[in-house]
Amino acid sequence: MSHKAPSKHYRKGISLIEIFRMFPDDATAEKWFTDVRWPDGVHCPHCGSDNVQTGAKHKTMPLRCRNYKECGRKFSVKTETVMEGSNLGYRVWAVATFLLTTSLKSISSTKLHQDLGVTQTTAWHLAYRIRNSFEEDDQNFNGVVEADESTLVGLKRICIGIRN
Numbered sequence: 001m002s003h004k005a006p007s008k009h010y011r012k013g014i015s016l017i018e019i020f021r022m023f024p025d026d027a028t029a030e031k032w033f034t035d036v037r038w039p040d041g042v043h044c045p046h047c048g049s050d051n052v053q054t055g056a057k058h059k060t061m062p063l064r065c066r067n068y069k070e071c072g073r074k075f076s077v078k079t080e081t082v083m084e085g086s087n088l089g090y091r092v093w094a095v096a097t098f099l100l101t102t103s104l105k106s107i108s109s110t111k112l113h114q115d116l117g118v119t120q121t122t123a124w125h126l127a128y129r130i131r132n133s134f135e136e137d138d139q140n141f142n143g144v145v146e147a148d149e150s151t152l153v154g155l156k157r158i159c160i161g162i163r164n
């Protein structure tokens with residue numbers, strides 16, 4: 001299994017600066033979410049086709065299904081995840097996810113608000129959505145602290161909260 005997700009970093013004590021270094025910009029974070037969600041290549045969330053055009057010139061939906069006859073819809077890595085409908089950048093989502101997964105459930109939305117420079121309301125919503133996806137699979141959530149290859153499957157659900 002080859003992936004670029006830096007699983008060795010998932011452990012207690014990761015510093016904020018290390019997390020920011022891992023996600024220097026939105027593009028890096030978007031790629032990370034894409035690799036975690038689709039380790040075997042991008043699939044259309046609507047019809048499941050793996051014939052997908054990437055890098056379309058669309059501000060929020062850079063992916064397009066090439067199954068034109070039956071689907072042909074535009075989407076992004078946010079589609080059908082807890083990030084759906086959010087205007088927040090991928091970097092904010094990635095950093096928030098890391099903070100929440102590596103600090104267990106102790107991190108407050110006030111701290112998130114300060115660390116990420118987003119509003120209190122935004123911080124609350126981020127924490128709420130991410131925690132909700134944890135609770136859907138608490139066993140996997142607990143595994144994150146001692147993460148290794150086997151928890152990547154759990155992370156896939158936790159980090160992007162893929163809905164079934």
Ligand SMILES: [Zn+2]
Pocket residue numbers: 044045046047048049065066067071072073
């Ligand atoms: Zn499709």
